[in-house]
Amino acid sequence: MFTIPIFTLFFICFFGFYYRPCHFASGILIWDIYAPEGTPVWLYSFLYNGGYMAGELLITVVLMLMITPAVMRLAKK
Template structure:
């Protein structure tokens, strides 16, 4: 195995573990699942450092860690939507990674938004199909699912985007730019 590939695999493992740990440090915990944390930050960082595929792999691993260590599963499709697919989507931030130099912040925010939009659709769908019984009486299930999921995903998106922006401005060489390795 060459040095570059081993380095990327090591970074993926470290970022997946870091994401899981940051996910345990919750700024706010929702009553039926979901929270505001920095769980998406390491996924976005590895995607910006190494590209889309490492970002997607890291997101998948984070989703599986979240599922295996503390997930709540009522159906196999719900498992896929709420865990691996939802977190894998955050790896789309890797599309903002330029061939050289620091990523443009507008692109970073755009692809972070795309990833969180897919994550929202996963949780929203899961909420409608499997968790609609939590909706208050008289409230449409779709409205409840949308409001519930947006109440923690929007702040998480904003916080992650702000931290990525600060990292891009203050420490781009150390955090966002991977060194070149010769094999």
């Protein structure tokens, strides 16, 4: 049976729960000067980061769906 190594789980958790919120926080703390006048800084950071992260997520999911069958075949050997 194929099991996920603990390092892989750590890697996923690190980037999913730590790395992404850091983008959001840096958008609030550092890049606030680019927010349009009258727009809350947190909303600007959320929309900006969410916009490109949604595209990145879509590309990643499509690629993972494409390579999963090959990875599962290799795992059974």
